[in-house]
Amino acid sequence: MKERFSIVIAGGGSTYTPEIILMLLDNLDKLPLRAIKLYDNDEERQNKVAKACEILVKEKDSSIDFIATTDPETAYTDVDFCLAHIRVGQLPMRELDEKIPLKYGVVGQETCGPGGIAYGMRSIAGVLENIEYMEKYSPNCWMLNYSNPAAIVAEACRRIKPNARVINICDMPIGMEHNTAEILGFKSRKEMDIRYFGLNHFGWWTSIKDKEGNEHIHRLIGHQLKYGNCAVNDDPSKYSDNSWQETARKVKDLVQIDPTMTPSSYLQYYLYPDDMVAHSDPNYTRANQVIDGREKRVFTECKRIEEKGTAKDTSLEIGIHAEFIVDLATALAYNTHERMLLIVENNGAIENFPADAMVEIPCIVGKDGYEALSIGKIPTFQKGLMEQQVAVEKLVVDAWQEGSYNKLWQALTLSKIVPSANVAKKILDDFIEVNKGYWPELK
Template sequence: MMKGLKIVTIGGGSSYTPELIEGFINRYDKLPVSELWLVDIEAGREKLEITADLARRMIKRAGVPITLHTTLDRREALSGADFVTTQMRIGQLEARIKDERIPISHGLLGQETNGAGGLFKGLRTIPVILDICKDIRELCPDAWLINFTNPVGMVTEAVYRYGVHDKVIGLCNVPIGMEKSIAEILQKDQKEIFVTFAGLNHMVYANHVYENGVDVIQKVMDNWGEQSVQNIQALEWDSHFVKALGAIPCPYHRYFYMSKETLEEEKEKYAQHGTRAEQVQKIEEELFALYKNPDLDIKPKQLEQRGGAYYSDAACNLICSIYNDTRDIQVVNTYNHGAIDFIGYNEAVEISCIITKNGPIPIAAGDLPKSVHGLVSQIKSFEVAGAEAAVTGDYDKTLMALMINPLVASQTEARIVLDELLEAHKEFLPQFFRNKKLR
């Protein structure tokens, strides 16, 4: 008889949690979860209870023996855990609104994981994740931490550089969506193709597409048009550019390869409808109204509108593969360990990996096309600088991190946006204000 697993989800009141519950239920025969703890903070108590009630109804409907607990004390939950997942938003959606509104008001792209907004989400998140790692080392040192809190790349980089627990894997749903799109282009079932990915989080490229053992990436490049995700405008890719690039870009590459067009669209949307975060707020209100329905005992279809569909299912799949030592291939954020030639050996990359009970083993991508080296290296530098800024609370290092990002590119605007965002998020950035002047 298999030993029951204890899994802890920090940020359990997230609207994504029903997908996580569905994933554990669907895999119960291979992943015997006996205890599931949903952890949140006082500000998230109401959502935590609503989500937990729905989760219990889902578990009851499925008839699986999973005991669900809720707590506001993560240390209580972590003791003896086998796996920990993190899906947090420090400052909640109000913080994301500021991350998007303040940069765009100064003519800079405001986005959750890129540019100034992405940096500040990292500054708020990294110290909390590092504290969680300390608790894990003390209370459940053998546990794997599966993080899908954005910005995943910067957070993973920070844990590898400054953390005390190295059994940490970052996860993103973008490669899953890209693979679905590639299968549609080829008019194949996903199981009939094999796609390899390499790069960084939200800066990942598909570098091979195999069909019956033949690399058909050129065919995909010819047809890589309006591929997008929920929270990114579907500006069409120029097939000539994609072929010249030599790899298939992800939806987030629009921020870098179509910066001018994307900025103009963001300004227009900002003027007409507000930020993406404000749209997400409305979607979340609708979702939690659904979750309250005592007759609802399945994951509602509307959750896919949220923009992060498949994150939680990917986490369940990853946990299942580690537990069962399946040695299948998944795309995760992990140590590079020589897989990408021009990235540091112990730096975080997003790459196709063989998943084992000992963690991910990256599949060597070798030398990605020269055309992408500059941009990938620049964003890697941004992640490294952002991680250092988050840990030190140093104003000058934060300004440098901001300036490294190609979506900023203005020293004057960078200082203005930096000062406004620091003041706006003061409550969640104590490392910048503790017993010292900022500058």
């Protein structure tokens, strides 16, 4: 009989938590569980999903212990995996991350540009705190960290917790690969072997082969040049809101810049920031859409499950984005040598790129962690964009460690999304005002 594992979900009050639990419960044959714990420092928010999650667990397998707690010792004692998706400041701070830049005609987005920088300055302490709890109470635990902004968080972990059992990962490429599989006619993204390089939310696919070794990247690029990432007869109902369909269409413009590889859709914010601002409502941003849509929908359904005492006929669904978590945990637990995209220290994998940069590349995962695959040299255009963005991320962590106003001003000024040092300073001063209590004091 396989060993059964204990998991803690840090950021238990997230609206994604029920989807993650459903994914875990759907994969008990791959990753048997003895305990699922929710941990959050906001008890009221966590309680909005906790009882429904407990019902989901008990109806699937009553032998699995379920705990929801705000106590770090209870949460982290006797756990094998921590799934970390914390959001310091929650959605009200995300709303400010998005709206303050838009005041100055600059992209307002949660992980890209000024919004990502502000969020990163809040996230670092929260992630480090959870690593310390893990190391204190379960030193052999692996943390699978997908807290945003993943690139800044990963750089902070590299510097401050270099020996921690933390693997930084993001679900965005998984979502895009599902889309790619659909476009190319594969039943699953797992029928594809991909080559990819870049940074988090900032990368390119260079090869998509089937299991017989046949290359399909040119077929995908041909499609994208006509339709972007939309299917030929795209069904709008598959998108949770219109902005995702617009993002899929925008890939058509992104791929034209270099039609030898296929880009992450997040590059729209860096390469077409004027278009992004023109299509943004400075009074109603993505955070508002999430609060009025996803958050309301999930909390309402969780309340219904709690009141009924059963999850029968629930509208909650397994999150596709959550499948990489099960794959990664399974690879670590059973030494499967699964090939996965991770955010890791470069160390020569990209030959003509700094060794200490945190890059997103394919890795082979086993019980001792990961081994990065060699990428070789990358082209000048992509290399130049990445070097600029890595410098931004490093300056943010410098600013956090040193409490340096100037380093954060430099980070904002260097961001490809921000037009000048003048605008960067205005955004920074506004951010400092609203982030009191979240950021270190800057001098």
